[in-house]
Amino acid sequence: MSAETSNPLAERLMRRLGESSVRSGVIGLGYVGLPLAVELARGGCKVVGLDIDSRKVDAIQRGTSYIPDVADEDVAVLVAKGSLSATTDFAALADLDTVNVCVPTPLRKTKDPDVSYMVAAVTAIAAHLHPGMLVILESTTYPGTTEELVQPILEATGLRAGRDFFLAFSPERIDPGNPQFHTSNVPKVVGGTTETCAALAACLYRRSIDTVVVVGSTRAAEMVKLLENTFRAVNIGLVNEMAMMCDTLGIDVWEVVNAAATKPFGFMPFYPGPGLGGHCIPVDPFYLSWKAKQDGFEPRFIDLAGDVNGHMPQYVVGKIADALNTRRKALNGARVLVLGVTYKRDVDDVRESPALDVMKTLREKGANIAYSDPHVPLLGATLWNGPHDLRSLALDAAALQQFDCAVIVTDHRAFDYELIVAHSDCIVDTRNALGDRLAPNVVRLGAPAPPNAQLLAEAHRRRAA
Numbered sequence: 001m002s003a004e005t006s007n008p009l010a011e012r013l014m015r016r017l018g019e020s021s022v023r024s025g026v027i028g029l030g031y032v033g034l035p036l037a038v039e040l041a042r043g044g045c046k047v048v049g050l051d052i053d054s055r056k057v058d059a060i061q062r063g064t065s066y067i068p069d070v071a072d073e074d075v076a077v078l079v080a081k082g083s084l085s086a087t088t089d090f091a092a093l094a095d096l097d098t099v100n101v102c103v104p105t106p107l108r109k110t111k112d113p114d115v116s117y118m119v120a121a122v123t124a125i126a127a128h129l130h131p132g133m134l135v136i137l138e139s140t141t142y143p144g145t146t147e148e149l150v151q152p153i154l155e156a157t158g159l160r161a162g163r164d165f166f167l168a169f170s171p172e173r174i175d176p177g178n179p180q181f182h183t184s185n186v187p188k189v190v191g192g193t194t195e196t197c198a199a200l201a202a203c204l205y206r207r208s209i210d211t212v213v214v215v216g217s218t219r220a221a222e223m224v225k226l227l228e229n230t231f232r233a234v235n236i237g238l239v240n241e242m243a244m245m246c247d248t249l250g251i252d253v254w255e256v257v258n259a260a261a262t263k264p265f266g267f268m269p270f271y272p273g274p275g276l277g278g279h280c281i282p283v284d285p286f287y288l289s290w291k292a293k294q295d296g297f298e299p300r301f302i303d304l305a306g307d308v309n310g311h312m313p314q315y316v317v318g319k320i321a322d323a324l325n326t327r328r329k330a331l332n333g334a335r336v337l338v339l340g341v342t343y344k345r346d347v348d349d350v351r352e353s354p355a356l357d358v359m360k361t362l363r364e365k366g367a368n369i370a371y372s373d374p375h376v377p378l379l380g381a382t383l384w385n386g387p388h389d390l391r392s393l394a395l396d397a398a399a400l401q402q403f404d405c406a407v408i409v410t411d412h413r414a415f416d417y418e419l420i421v422a423h424s425d426c427i428v429d430t431r432n433a434l435g436d437r438l439a440p441n442v443v444r445l446g447a448p449a450p451p452n453a454q455l456l457a458e459a460h461r462r463r464a465a
């Protein structure tokens with residue numbers, strides 16, 4: 001540690017962080033918090049997960065997982081060893097050396113940050129804050145949150161950050177459903193209120209995470225995450241606009257992006273789709289633009305990307321209406337099957353999913369809607385703005401033949417695309433899930449209809465099959 005650390009509390013915690021008896025807490029056991037709790041426990045910490053949702057706590061205590069990326073067995077082994085436990089009782093904070101905060105950071109309807117979850121969690125920590133404790137915020141938030149919001153709540157106890165307790169920000173970067181990258185092999189960025197705070201946080205993470213990158217402040221660490229997610233939102237906005245342009249110009253945007261991606265430098269492929277979803281990309285950039293506007297700076301890219309991406313569900317409904325129209329059918333009264341309702345492939349998360357906006361607009365226009373999603377057995381009425389809950393439809397030839405149009409909103413690997421193409425009257429594919437399966441009944445977002453010759457050949461092949 002640096003010269004700054006002639007602080008006995010810091011030295012003691014640094015020693016503790018090298019011991020197997022170090023006690024760590026994770027507040028908020030969702031998509032971010034549970035994988036982190038498991039990795040910290042694997043790294044040798046004795047971990048307590050804290051959540052206000054007793055169902056999650058009970059599941060962990062039973063040794064089961066409710067997050068697809070975390071196997072039941074991994075939780076069971078750690079719980080049986082006594083390395084991982086969970087509770088709704090925040091008094092457990094009193095015994096912890098470290099605590100990570102992983103609670104939601106949604107937007108209000110006005111697109112302003114809703115910091116209420118963070119405030120509640122940090123207030124709970126303040127009630128049990130003790131000298132030598134390390135507090136790390138992981139929730140994605142605007143630059144300045146750790147210093148301006150979290151630190152004052154904790155310092156209201158009379159303890160000082162960097163002197164009596166230690167405070168850091170480290171953005172979570174997991175990508176749910178990604179089989180290659182998970183909590184332990186995605187580099188962890190850390191910024192501390194002081195150099196010592198950063199060093200202590202880095203030391204905790206190094207127990208469990210392959211690479212730790214220390215930046216000079218909590219603000220820089222907060223901004224790193226917002227740059228990453230704004231980069232995605234803006235590039236997805238760009239390629240979504242390209243897709244709409246390609247529709248107009250009669251060019252295949254998928255072919256264009258894939259060919260451009262062969263350039264070995266200076267280009268990174270992003271793909272169009274039905275709009276943004278999840279708890280991050282549609283939300284986080286607005287945390288940044290809110291903060292920038294507070295300080296008198298008007299960001300332009302964020303709002304423009306939000307506008308283009310937010311328009312995509314309506315654009316998709318327009319494609320469905322056009323596809324039905326070419327078959328002399330109206331959207332009003334049509335039977336439309338939505339394939340995939342999660343915000344991305346192979347996950348079970350429907351938060352901010354563009355499928356829900358597509359369904360809402362279809363319903364407003366008089367379509368009769370059903371959905372199929374192997375990861376979402378039930379969709380509550382409030383989620384899809386419908387009159388009743390919907391159950392996921394099991395797909396077979398007879399089921400598919402009931403619909404005037406099937407729209408692929410989420411390209412889950414579990415779908416049987418051969419079956420879908422063979423038995424659907426008309427398919428609108430917003431993800432290029434059908435790739436080269438050019439067929440007369442397939443309409444792709446951002447791509448012209450197949451040329452007549454291909455249509456005829458394909459129709460012939462299908463009749464013969």
Ligand SMILES: NC(=O)c1ccc[n+]([C@@H]2O[C@H](COP(=O)([O-])OP(=O)(O)OC[C@H]3O[C@@H](n4cnc5c(N)ncnc54)[C@H](O)[C@@H]3O)[C@@H](O)[C@H]2O)c1
Pocket residue numbers: 027028029030031032033050051052053056102103104105117120121138139140141172173174175176279280
């Ligand atoms: N989901 C992702 O892919 C992802 C990726 C990177 C970063 N993030 C960020 O991580 C944070 C958490 O996201 P998530 O997807 O894990 O959310 P989540 O909704 O899956 O989990 C949050 C958990 O916090 C609990 N909670 C809420 N208030 C609480 C409180 N006061 N005390 C204790 N527990 C409380 C909830 O019950 C829930 O279990 C957000 O800021 C998000 O932007 C998410």
